[in-house]
Amino acid sequence: MELPFERAALRGDPMPEGMALYEQAAFQALRGLYALYRRGGISREDAAREKEKILEAYRQEGADWARSREITQAHARLWQNIEAAANRYGRERTLDHADAFVRAVYGAGVKAGKGEMP
Secondary structure (H helix, E strand, C coil), X not given: CCCCCHHHHHHCCCCCCCCCHHHHHXXXXXXXXXXXXXXXXXXXXXHHHHHHHHHHXXXXXXXXXXXXXXXXXXXXXXXXXXXXXXHHHHHCCCHHHHHHHHHHHHCCCCCCCCCCCC
């Protein structure tokens, strides 16, 4: 057993709540594979090969999901920073606030070197 929901899939249990789509797909695939094996529709060797393909897809999709989540969170932080800088400039139109706004917009994700703006 490798996945936290694999025993439930093996028993043919209903799908647990709160799973990401890639987890749901892996659960359904494993549950179907185990059912097919129990019915004698697939050999143990073929089932092991199929399971490894399911696990590899699960790992890849999980990694993709995590990267997508990180990008989404970074994007949200970017817009929060831009909005905060714009609000500060809107309340008090100073050169410092204007510079902060420009840094928030154009320096997003850029590490400042010596003498550089961000």
